[in-house]
Amino acid sequence: MSLEIERKYLVKDDSFKAASHKQTRIVQGYLNSTPERTVRVRIKGEKGILTIKGIGNESGASRYEWEKEIALEDAQALLKICEPGVIDKTRYLVAHEGHTFEVDEFYGENQGLTVAEVELESEDQQVNRPEWLGEEVTGDVRYYNSMLMKTPFTRW
Template structure:
């Protein structure tokens, strides 16, 4: 069974940029809508992702938090592009930057389009209680805030957030 243990953070500075080892542009869309997941009508999100000349279908449990079920399968690029164009209500576009720090690799997602200006760092861990050293550029944790999940950024993008949402005061 696939389990993802992941924490999400905002960033306190751009200092991470000098530590990027590689970057990859990604486009992803959802076959199960955020409304269905949020309302409880769906127990999982189903994502299609294209990165370069590769593509995947990803299924994650709809629960919020650090630990979730996750399954990912490679799919033909042409199939993924068709799914994105015909069956998804919108897409999230980002560049994922990989940043190593103290034995861990952070994935820093820099969003574009309607989510331009949003930058979120993710860290996958081996256990819920695994400790890690926080780099100076890592800011407030937002793992439990649904608005930062890519699924929700399709229908409620960063450009539409209120000032309170951007400051985490809602």
């Protein structure tokens, strides 16, 4: 188990795509989506991944995370028993001044939403923001994937 420290931002435009060095389609569902412990099943490209996350701290920037690669067939089977609602997105990796931003462009009922996350070594670590980065939404639970599954962006 490790401590995940990250900041999350809205994305203003598609200019990040020109700077992206990798993109991967991701489909994921939740076996449990309570804030105290989310259990996520993900198919990322051709890999299956099982992730368990604990509740975030007061700022929303830190929380415990455990992750393990599982067989693709197991991930496909687990997706069938997940809670209603699936997250479908493309993740773009964008390097910027020593950091890698993970930019998620959502589809389906979350169409029109694009968010970027950057992992940090400490909560007070400074990040030079690329021009395409918009408002910070760290700690805003509406933007958690487990909440977007329940209340999609297009229904806000």
